Amino acid sequence: MSASALFRTARTCRAGLPAMARHSKALGLLPSIQAALFSGSGSAPRKKVMFPGALTSEYTHDLRFASSVESIPTYQVMDTDGRVLDAANEPHMSKEEARNIYKNMLILNAMDQILYEAQRQGRISFYMTSFGEEALIGSAAALDSKDHVFGQYREAGVLLQRGFTLEQFMNQCYSNEKDLGKGRQMPIHYGSKELHFQTISSPLATQIPQAAGAAYAMRREGSKQCAICYFGEGAASEGDFHAGLNMAATLGCPVIFYCRNNGYAISTPSIEQYRGDGIASRGIGYGIDTIRVDGNDIWAIYSATKAARKIAVEQNKPVLIEAMTYRVSHHSTSDDSSAYRSTKEVEDWSKRDNPISRMRAWLEGKGWWTKSEDAEVTKAAKADVLRAFAAAETLKKPSIRHLFEDVYDQLPPQLERERAEIEGLIRKYPDYYQVNEFAK
Ligand SMILES: Cc1ncc(C[n+]2csc(CCOP(=O)(O)OP(=O)(O)O)c2C)c(N)n1
Ligand SMILES: [Mg+2]
Numbered sequence: 232m233s234a235s236a237l238f239r240t241a242r243t244c245r246a247g248l249p250a251m252a253r254h255s256k257a258l259g260l261l262p263s264i265q266a267a268l269f270s271g272s273g274s275a276p277r278k279k280v281m282f283p284g285a286l287t288s289e290y291t292h293d294l295r296f297a298s299s300v301e302s303i304p305t306y307q308v309m310d311t312d313g314r315v316l317d318a319a320n321e322p323h324m325s326k327e328e329a330r331n332i333y334k335n336m337l338i339l340n341a342m343d344q345i346l347y348e349a350q351r352q353g354r355i356s357f358y359m360t361s362f363g364e365e366a367l368i369g370s371a372a373a374l375d376s377k378d379h380v381f382g383q384y385r386e387a388g389v390l391l392q393r394g395f396t397l398e399q400f401m402n403q404c405y406s407n408e409k410d411l412g413k414g415r416q417m418p419i420h421y422g423s424k425e426l427h428f429q430t431i432s433s434p435l436a437t438q439i440p441q442a443a444g445a446a447y448a449m450r451r452e453g454s455k456q457c458a459i460c461y462f463g464e465g466a467a468s469e470g471d472f473h474a475g476l477n478m479a480a481t482l483g484c485p486v487i488f489y490c491r492n493n494g495y496a497i498s499t500p501s502i503e504q505y506r507g508d509g510i511a512s513r514g515i516g517y518g519i520d521t522i523r524v525d526g527n528d529i530w531a532i533y534s535a536t537k538a539a540r541k542i543a544v545e546q547n548k549p550v551l552i553e554a555m556t557y558r559v560s561h562h563s564t565s566d567d568s569s570a571y572r573s574t575k576e577v578e579d580w581s582k583r584d585n586p587i588s589r590m591r592a593w594l595e596g597k598g599w600w601t602k603s604e605d606a607e608v609t610k611a612a613k614a615d616v617l618r619a620f621a622a623a624e625t626l627k628k629p630s631i632r633h634l635f636e637d638v639y640d641q642l643p644p645q646l647e648r649e650r651a652e653i654e655g656l657i658r659k660y661p662d663y664y665q666v667n668e669f670a671k
Contacts, residue, residue, distance in 0.1 A: 303511045303523045305555055308530035311584045313592025315530075322530050322537075326599050332372050332529065333594055334608055335391045336365045336587050341612035342387070342397065343560075345620060346404060350418075350564040354624065355404045357418045361385055363493070363559030366586035367461075368392050369529035370489055370552075373536035374459060379445055380428045381438035381460040384419055385491065389461070393426040397615055401623035408670035413637075414629035435466040439475030439488070443549070446484035450547050457485040457543040459536075464553075465496020467510045476517045479549035487539045488514070488551045491526065493558035498571040514551030526554030527586040530593070557584070627670045631657070 280288040308320045315321045343360035350358040361367065364385060371392035374380075380389055387400070399411065403421050406414040412422055412430060422430025429438065429445075442460030449456055466472065467490060479486050490510040494501050507513065514521030520542055524531040532554055539550035557580045561568045568577070594600035635642060635650045642650070657664045 302508050305523045305525050306531050306535060307525040307528050309528055309593055311589060313589045322533050332368055333590050335368050337608055338612045339365055339388045339391055342616045345616045355418050357564055359384055359419050359563045360560040361388055363557050366527050366529040366532055369532035370536040373533045377427055378456050379458045381442040382431055383462045383466060384431050386461050390421055390428055395423055395426060397619035401619045405623040407623055407626035408629050409626055413633040436469035436471035439471045442486050443475045443479040443484050446486035447482050450485055457540055459487040459489055461489045464490055464492040464501050464510050468504060480517045480519050483547045484549055485543040485547050486549045487543055490553045492553055493556045495558050497562040509553055511553040519549050519551050521551040523553045526556030527584050529590050628668050630670045
């Protein structure tokens with residue numbers, strides 16, 4: 232019996248209540264739902280609404296439309312100068328761990344600078360940077376390395392923190408023979424089975440119901456992992472966002488929905504994207520535990536993600552984190568943001584609130600980092616990226632046979648014919664197809 236069928240029966244047939252109570256137990260209904268459904272008949276006027284669709288609502292005699300609620304606050308651990316505001320909120324972090332996180336922020340920055348320029352020089356076809364959003368790495372640091380990641384596309388920092396190598400980044404952006412995706416995707420559409428990072432796909436928000444579904448499977452398997460699903464505030468306008476969150480809430484899926492609210496969806500500012508209180512207010516609408524955090528404060532992100540993971544895994548529940556940040560970069564290499572926002576706005580943001588300098592100030596305050604180290608590590612990061620980049624550039628393109636692999640166990644006759652045809656054409660016109668550029 233479905234839960235909705237159970238609700239219908241409960242309103243019309245009180246005689247069957249004990250049997251239904253057993254059903255509800257079997258279905259794992261929430262205690263509040265059970266209490267409302269099985270609280271006895273009685274003829275006294277009720278304070279609480281008994282409709283199964285709104286179990287905690289009380290009757291009112293004021294004809295009033297609910298329109299505004301208080302804005303959800305933004306959790307912060309340190310200020311823009313890297314000073315911890317309440318010592319009790321400072322995460323417990325070893326010196327090595329904290330330094331490693333910061334180094335990854337610097338490496339991400341170096342990689343973004345070099346690959347952005349490489350696209351400008353026509354050496355790779357496309358790129359997206361994370362400038363201004365580097366604190367996202369804090370969320371990766373708070374997860375278990377086996378938690379399953381569903382990204383949108385601006386989450387290279389998560390992969391770096393998980394141990395994706397610079398060579399692997401470069402091989403993917405070059406679509407060369409060592410690309411884990413076998414050259415089937417545009418640059419930055421990373422994926423790694425080994426690191427539990429689902430391959431990025433271009434259509435926005437498809438990862439959201441997928442993450443809910445994967446988390447549901449984890450719950451059914453009794454796994455101790457959760458899924459984390461990253462998306463932008465623009466993607467949250469897609470229907471998939473609503474389907475994914477509602478499914479996760481009603482089925483009790485251990486998934487962390489992490490919204491990067493960076494103020495823009497390409498040229499659409501968030502002010503034109505929605506009228507409500509950000510994305511966080513929607514989580515509450517779906518009955519999901521929700522927090523809004525300062526998305527440029529790596530420790531606020533770290534602590535919120537750690538706490539969210541605990542809820543997801545221990546209580547089999549989804550959680551929504553809305554991280555408020557600012558996209559300093561253009562949307563991608565196909566975009567010039569000066570067409571729709573002033574360069575002064577961008578400059579002001581990067582000076583006023585920079586996640587990297589905030590973290591550096593925190594480390595320096597602890598005596599765990601020095602200015603000279605900063606220069607050294609930045610220089611070394613650039614050299615490492617350039618080395619990996621040069622190596623990737625010289626490798627061949629993936630073998631053409633990959634066009635026909637990994638979908639069917641046994642190639643269907645029509646694809647067999649296509650494969651024979653393309654092989655014949657390549658043999659006939661080797662110069663036209665530049666076969667030497669491809670791996671065998
Ligand atoms: C279904 C779909 N619609 C439109 C696009 C084109 N598109 C790519 S990125 C993007 C903006 C997304 O903005 P947001 O989710 O805020 O992420 P951000 O780029 O700010 O990180 C759009 C409209 C797409 N890829 N897929
Ligand atoms: Mg955005």
